[in-house]
Every structure is written in structure tokens, then in C-alpha cells.
Amino acid sequence: MVQKLEYLKETPSQTAGPYVHIGLAPGAAGFDIYENELGRDIAGPDAKGERIRVEGVVIDGTGSPIKDVMLETWQANAEGVYAHPEHDGEVEAGFSGWGRVITDFDSGEWGFDTVKPGAVMGRNGRMMAPHITLWIVARGINIGLNTRVYFEDEAEANAADPVLNVIEWERRRATLIAKRTERDGQVVYRFDIKLQGEDETVFFDI
Numbered sequence: 540m541v542q543k544l545e546y547l548k549e550t551p552s553q554t555a556g557p558y559v560h561i562g563l564a565p566g567a568a569g570f571d572i573y574e575n576e577l578g579r580d581i582a583g584p585d586a587k588g589e590r591i592r593v594e595g596v597v598i599d600g601t602g603s604p605i606k607d608v609m610l611e612t613w614q615a616n617a618e619g620v621y622a623h624p625e626h627d628g629e630v631e632a633g634f635s636g637w638g639r640v641i642t643d644f645d646s647g648e649w650g651f652d653t654v655k656p657g658a659v660m661g662r663n664g665r666m667m668a669p670h671i672t673l674w675i676v677a678r679g680i681n682i683g684l685n686t687r688v689y690f691e692d693e694a695e696a697n698a699a700d701p702v703l704n705v706i707e708w709e710r711r712r713a714t715l716i717a718k719r720t721e722r723d724g725q726v727v728y729r730f731d732i733k734l735q736g737e738d739e740t741v742f743f744d745i
Contacts, residue, residue: 564609564641578640581612581653583633588617588657591726593688593717594650597642597675600735604647608677612638612651614670619657655690655726661701668696668703675732685743688730691716706741714740 565572566579582590593612596604614636615621620629622636630636642649653671661667671688689697697703697716706712717728732740 564639578611578638580633581614581635581638581651582616583631583635585631586616586634586654587631588654589726590652591655591728592650592652593671593728593730594648595717595729595731596647596649597677597732598734599679602736604642605677605679605734606642606644606647608642608647608649608675610640610642610649611674612640612653613672613674614653614656615659617654617657619659619669621659658696663701665701666696666699668693668700670700673732680734684734685745686732686740687715687743688717688728689715690719690728692719702743710738711741714738 564578597608597610599605613621616630616634616636622630622634638651638653640649640651656669656671658666658669668689670690673686673688675684675686687702689700689703703712703715706715714733717730720727720729734740
């Protein structure tokens with residue numbers, strides 16, 4: 540007698556819901572759970588280089604800010620060294636190069652303080668312009684989105700960056716460039732992320 544095999548159906552995918560903040564960024568969500576919450580201090584007090592703030596909003600296809608986004612950041616220090624054992628060199632005490640922030644539940648604004656990273660060596664032996672990598676998750680996003688923040692005052696380095704040069708259209712490259720301003724004596728880079736529509740931010744499949 541041949542037994543008929545019954546196969547299980549694929550489990551439905553699920554996007555990151557509103558409760559992701561309680562587990563991953565409870566302090567920012569108003570829950571005092573951890574003494575030292577991961578991802579709040581990216582550079583530490585002893586990091587060299589220019590202190591900066593990066594901020595923006597994540598915008599959906601209708602042009603509205605999304606208010607339940609979580610972003611993770613990854614960057615080198617001012618000398619272009621990552622806090623990772625596979626990378627040569629040492630970083631300053633307290634420099635993690637990694638951060639985690641969530642958007643404001645009312646305005647959708649997000650932001651973090653760090654030091655401006657230096658140029659880093661790419662896998663192909665070519666120098667990459669100073670940049671910060673972002674990973675973005677939110678309700679409605681099945682798979683986290685990866686993008687980069689480059690700096691408008693690094694025009695020469697940006698022009699030679701091997702990743703930026705893969706993007707054919709200049710208008711598309713511009714979606715990865717943060718605008719430099721100053722507020723109350725602090726350097727602020729503005730980087731708004733558009734998920735869909737005109738001038739959609741470039742995302743990377745990594």
C-alpha cells in the first residue's frame with residue numbers, strides 16, 4: 540500500500556510589528572528595562588574626529604512619515620577602522636560603531652549622534668568614501684532594507700566611490716547623499732529615506 544505524503548504549507552511571512560520596540564529598543568519606547576541599552580552610544584566619549592548628528596524621516600509611497608521604524612547603524616571610526624576583529628587596527632575605547640534608534644511616535648523623526656567616519660578600504664582594494672550603513676525595519680516591510688548615508692561635503696571621495704559609481708543615474712545617487720547643516724553649533728546631516736515613488740532611496744541587496 541502506497542502512503543500519500545502530505546506536505547506542510549509554507550508559514551506566512553510577517554512584518555515587524557509595533558512590539559518590536561519593546562524587545563529591541565525598550566528605552567526609546569518608554570520602558571526602563573536595561574541599565575545599559577544596546578545601540579544608544581555609537582562612538583563613546585573618547586572617539587576622535589568630528590562630532591556629528593544624523594537625522595531624518597522614513598517616508599512611505601504616499602509621502603507620509605512612517606512612525607514605527609527601527610534603524611540600525613554601522614560605521615568605521617574617523618580613521619576608517621571598524622570595531623571588528625576581522626579589520627586591521629584598533630578603535631578607541633568605547634567605540635562600537637553600531638547603533639539602534641527608533642522613530643518618534645508622533646513626528647516620525649529619527650536621529651543619532653556619532654563621529655563622522657573616515658574613508659575605508661573596500662573588498663576590491665578600492666577606497667570607499669566616508670559613509671554610514673543603515674538597516675531599516677518597520678511594519679509593512681517583510682525584509683529589512685539596507686542603504687548607505689554619504690556626506691555632501693565629501694564630493695571628491697564620493698566621485699571615486701566604487702559603490703556610488705555602480706548607480707548609473709546621478710539623480711538616483713543623490714538619494715544617498717546627506718545634506719550638511721548646523722544647528723546650535725552642532726553639525727547636522729539630514730538624510731530622509733523614501734521607500735517608494737519619485738526619488739526613492741537606493742537600497743542594496745546584500
